[in-house]
Amino acid sequence: MSLVVVGSVAYDGVETPHGKVERMLGGACTYISLAASFFTSVKIVAVVGDDFAQEDLDLLRSRGIDLEGLERVPGKTFYWAGTYSADMNDRVTLTTDLNVFADFNPKLPPSYRSAPYLLLGNIQPALQRGVRAQMNGTRFVGGDTMNYWIRDYRDELLATIREWDFLLINDSEARMLAGEHNLRRAAEKILGMGPHTLVIKRGEYGAILFQGGEHFMVPGFLLEDVFDPTGAGDSFAGGFMGYLAERGIDPRQGDIRHQELRRAVIYGSVMGSFCCEKFGVDRFRNLTRAEIDGRYREFKAFTDF
Amino acid sequence: MSLVVVGSVAYDGVETPHGKVERMLGGACTYISLAASFFTSVKIVAVVGDDFAQEDLDLLRSRGIDLEGLERVPGKTFYWAGTYSADMNDRVTLTTDLNVFADFNPKLPPSYRSAPYLLLGNIQPALQRGVRAQMNGTRFVGGDTMNYWIRDYRDELLATIREWDFLLINDSEARMLAGEHNLRRAAEKILGMGPHTLVIKRGEYGAILFQGGEHFMVPGFLLEDVFDPTGAGDSFAGGFMGYLAERGIDPRQGDIRHQELRRAVIYGSVMGSFCCEKFGVDRFRNLTRAEIDGRYREFKAFTDF
Numbered sequence: 001m002s003l004v005v006v007g008s009v010a011y012d013g014v015e016t017p018h019g020k021v022e023r024m025l026g027g028a029c030t031y032i033s034l035a036a037s038f039f040t041s042v043k044i045v046a047v048v049g050d051d052f053a054q055e056d057l058d059l060l061r062s063r064g065i066d067l068e069g070l071e072r073v074p075g076k077t078f079y080w081a082g083t084y085s086a087d088m089n090d091r092v093t094l095t096t097d098l099n100v101f102a103d104f105n106p107k108l109p110p111s112y113r114s115a116p117y118l119l120l121g122n123i124q125p126a127l128q129r130g131v132r133a134q135m136n137g138t139r140f141v142g143g144d145t146m147n148y149w150i151r152d153y154r155d156e157l158l159a160t161i162r163e164w165d166f167l168l169i170n171d172s173e174a175r176m177l178a179g180e181h182n183l184r185r186a187a188e189k190i191l192g193m194g195p196h197t198l199v200i201k202r203g204e205y206g207a208i209l210f211q212g213g214e215h216f217m218v219p220g221f222l223l224e225d226v227f228d229p230t231g232a233g234d235s236f237a238g239g240f241m242g243y244l245a246e247r248g249i250d251p252r253q254g255d256i257r258h259q260e261l262r263r264a265v266i267y268g269s270v271m272g273s274f275c276c277e278k279f280g281v282d283r284f285r286n287l288t289r290a291e292i293d294g295r296y297r298e299f300k301a302f303t304d305f
Numbered sequence: 306m307s308l309v310v311v312g313s314v315a316y317d318g319v320e321t322p323h324g325k326v327e328r329m330l331g332g333a334c335t336y337i338s339l340a341a342s343f344f345t346s347v348k349i350v351a352v353v354g355d356d357f358a359q360e361d362l363d364l365l366r367s368r369g370i371d372l373e374g375l376e377r378v379p380g381k382t383f384y385w386a387g388t389y390s391a392d393m394n395d396r397v398t399l400t401t402d403l404n405v406f407a408d409f410n411p412k413l414p415p416s417y418r419s420a421p422y423l424l425l426g427n428i429q430p431a432l433q434r435g436v437r438a439q440m441n442g443t444r445f446v447g448g449d450t451m452n453y454w455i456r457d458y459r460d461e462l463l464a465t466i467r468e469w470d471f472l473l474i475n476d477s478e479a480r481m482l483a484g485e486h487n488l489r490r491a492a493e494k495i496l497g498m499g500p501h502t503l504v505i506k507r508g509e510y511g512a513i514l515f516q517g518g519e520h521f522m523v524p525g526f527l528l529e530d531v532f533d534p535t536g537a538g539d540s541f542a543g544g545f546m547g548y549l550a551e552r553g554i555d556p557r558q559g560d561i562r563h564q565e566l567r568r569a570v571i572y573g574s575v576m577g578s579f580c581c582e583k584f585g586v587d588r589f590r591n592l593t594r595a596e597i598d599g600r601y602r603e604f605k606a607f608t609d610f
Contacts, residue, residue: 087486181392184527205510206524217607219511219522222489262610302522303608305567 002041002066003245004112005033005238006131007121008101009046009070012280013081016088018227024280025056027078028121028144031231034284035238035271036119037063038292040245043112045069045131049077049100059285068109075100088226089203108134117245119237122146125153125160132163139250142166142195144237150176162194168237170201183208187215199240199265201233201272209265216262219303221273221295228279232272235284239271240264270295307346307371308550309417310338310543311436312426313406314351314375317585318386321393323532329585330361332383333426333449336536339589340543340576341424342368343597345550348417350374350436354382354405364590373414380405393531394508413439422550424542427451430458430465437468444555447471447500449542455481467499473542475506488513492520502566504545504573506538514570521567524608526578526600533584537577540589544576544597545569575600 012026029046036042043066052072060067078101081094106127113136120128120143128143135141142164149157150173157177161167167190171183177193178186183200187210190198197211206220243264249257270292277283317331334351341347348371357377365372383406386399411432418441425433425448433448440446447469454462455478462482466472472495476488482498483491488505492515495503502516511525548569554562575597582588 182529182531184529202510205507208524208527215527215607216610217524217527218610219513219524222513222520222522224487224489226487259610266610300610302520303610305521305523305564305571305605305608 001117001245001248002043002115003036003117003119003241004043004045004069004108004115004135005029005036005119005121006045006106006128007032007123007234008078008104009044009048009052010078010080010101012230013079013095014228014230014279015083016226016228016279017084017086018225019279021279023079025059026080026231026280028231028234030060030281031234031275032119032121032238032241033060033065034063034281035235035275036242036245037065037238038271038287038289039239039242039267040117042066042242043069043115045106045108045112047071047073047100047104049073049075052077059281063284066112069106069112071107073100077101082230084229088229106131116140116250117241119143119241121234121237122149125149125157129156129160129163132160140165140241140244142168142197142241144168144233145173147173147176158193164195166197166199167195168199168201168240170203170233174198174200184215197261199268201236203229203232207236207265207269209261211261212258214258216258216265218265218269218299221269221299222302223273223276226276229276230280232275235275236268236272238268240268242271243267266296266299267292269299306422306550306553307348307420308341308422308424308546309348309350309374309413309420309440310334310341310424310426311350311411311433312337312428312539313383313409314349314353314357315383315385315406317535318384318400319533319535319584320388321531321533322389322391323530324584326584328384330364331385331536331585333536333539335365335586336539336580337424337426337543337546338365338370339368339586340540340580341547341550342370342543343576343592343594344544344547344572345422347371347547348374348420350411350413350417352376352378352405352409354378354380357382364586368589374411374417376412378405382406387535389534393534411436421445421555422546424448424546426539426542427454430454430462434461434465434468437465445470445546445549447473447502447546449473449538450478452478452481463498469500471502471504472500473504473506473545475508475538479503479505489520504570506541506577508534508537512541512570512574514566516566517563519563521563521570523570523574523604526574526604527607528578528581531581534581535585537580540580541573541577543573545573547576548572571601571604572597574604
C-alpha cells in the first residue's frame with residue numbers, strides 16, 4: 001500500500017577514508033524513498049532547485065517513485081558537505097547551504113492525501129505536523145527528528161510526535177529527548193509522549209524496538225567495508241516502513257503484530273547495511289529484492305541460537 | 306568437567322555514578338571462577354597476600370571453588386582502584402599496586418594438571434604459556450589479554466595464543482592485535498594466528514563469535530541499571546567457558562559444534578549482565594542457576610524474529 005515520504009532532497013559532498021565525492025544525490029527523503037521503493041509504492045513530497053539533474057529525476061522514476069509532490073522552484077537545491085573520521089563513527093559538517101529548502105512548506109497533492117502510510121523525514125516539527133494534518137485516513141504515521149529540534153523546538157516537537165504511531169531516532173537523540181541516559185528507561189519515557197512504537201538506531205551496533213511492553217534487539221550487519229555511512233539511518237527508516245506498508249499493517253484495527261514490527265526492523269537494518277556499501281545512493285541503483293531477502297536470511301543465520 | 310582458571314585475585318576500589326566502594330574483592334580470576342562455578346567445578350591458580358580476608362576465601366569456597374592453587378605469601382594483595390565516567394563507557398585507573406602479584410609465577414598443583422579445560426586470565430603471555438606447558442591432556446584452552454601485552458609483548462603473545470583454542474578479547478584489542486579497524490577482517494587475521502575460535506566482546510553492545518567460517522552476533526542485555534561494569538568481561542569469559550566445560554565439548558575429537566559455542570556466548574553474555582547489576586562480585590553471592598537460565602531465555606525472547 002502506498003507510502004508518502006516527506007523530507008529533504010539534496011546534493012551531498014562526502015569524504016570518507018574510501019574516497020571523496022564532490023556532489024551526489026542525497027537527502028533524507030531520497031534515501032527513505034529509494035529504500036522503501038523495494039517494498040511498496042512511494043510518493044514523495046520535497047523541494048529542489050532548478051539545478052536538479054534529469055538523471056536524478058530519472059533514478060527516482062526508475063524506482064517507480066511518484067514525483068507529483070516534488071516541487072521545483074527557482075534557485076539551488078539544498079547542499080550539504082561533510083567529512084568522516086577514520087573509523088567513520090564521527091563526521092564533521094563542512095557546508096550546509098539550505099538554498100530552496102529554507103522555504104520548504106510541504107503541500108500534498110490531492111492524490112497523496114488518502115495514502116495509508118506516512119513517513120516524515122527530519123524537518124522542522126511544525127512542518128511535519130502540518131503534513132500530518134493534510135492527510136485523510138492515514139493508518140500509520142511516524143518519523144525521525146534530530147538533536148536541533150529536540151533542544152530548541154521541544155514543545156513543537158512534543159506536540160508533533162504526540163500524533164505519531166512511531167518514532168525512529170538514534171540513541172543519543174533518544175537520551176536527549178528523554179533526559180535519561182539509560183536506554184531502557186529513556187524508551188519508557190518516550191513511549192509516554194505519544195508513539196506506541198519506538199525504534200532506536202545505534203549505527204554499527206544495530207537497533208532496538210520497543211513496543212507493547214516488549215523490546216527487540218538486533219546487532220548491526222558486520223560489513224567487510226563501510227564505504228559511506230551517509231543515509232544509512234534514512235535507508236533503515238525506508239526499509240522499516242516500506243516493509244510495514246507492503247504487509248498492510250493497520251494499527252487502527254489493532255493490527256500491530258509485534259513480530260511484524262521485528263521483521264520490519266530487520267528489513268530496516270538490511271537497507272541501512274546496503275546503503276553503506278557504496279557512496280551515496282549508488283548501492284540502490286541495481287540492488288534487487290532477491291539480494292534484500294538474502295541479507296534478511298543472513299541476519300537470521302548470524303543471530304540464531 | 307573441571308576447569309582451571311589462572312589470573313589475578315585482587316582488591317578493588319571502584320567509583321561509579323551509583324556509588325563508591327573503597328575495597329572489595331576483585332580480580333580477573335575471581336570474576337571468571339565465580340561465574341564459571343555456576344556451570345562446572347573450578348580450580349583456581351592465583352596469589353594473594355597475608356591481608357586476604359577469611360570472608361573472601363569463604364565466598365570462593367561456598368561456590369565449590371578448589372583453592373589448592375591459591376598461593377598465600379607475605380605482603381599485600383594486588384590492589385586496583387578506578388573511577389567510571391557518567392555513562393560508564395570510560396574508566397580512569399587511579400591506583401595499580403601490584404604487590405604480591407608482581408612476582409606471580411603460577412605453579413599448578415598436580416591435581417590440576419589433567420583438568421580438561423583451562424582458562425587463562427589476562428596476565429603476562431609468558432606466564433600464560435608456562436601454565437599451558439604444565440597441563441597434561443587439556444582439551445580446550447583459551448584466554449584473554451590486553452592492550453599492554455599486544456603493544457609491548459607482541460612476539461611473546463603470538464607464541465602464546467598459537468597454542469590456544471580460543472581467544473576472548475574486546476573490540477579495541479582485536480583491532481590492535483590485527484592492525485585492522487574492520488572487525489570482520491580483523492577476525493580473519495586473528496584466526497590465522499592460531500585460535501580456531503575468537504570471541505570479541507563489545508561491552509554494552511554485546512559480542513561476536515567467529516568460528517568455522519561463520520560468525521554469530523548477540524546484542525548486550527539492556528539493563529535497567531548498570532551499577533558497576535567492573536569484571537563484566539571476565540564474568541563473560543567464566544560463563545562462556547563454564548558452559549563449554551559443563552557440556553564436555555572436546556575439540557580434539559572434532560567436537561566443536563558451532564551451535565554450542567553460540568550458546569556459550571549467550572551464557573557469557575548472561576553472566577556479564579548479572580555482574581553489572583551490583584558492585585563487585587555481589588551479584589554472584591546469591592545468584593541462582595534458575596535466574597541464569599531465565600535470562601538465557603530472555604536473550605532468546607528479545608533477539609528472536
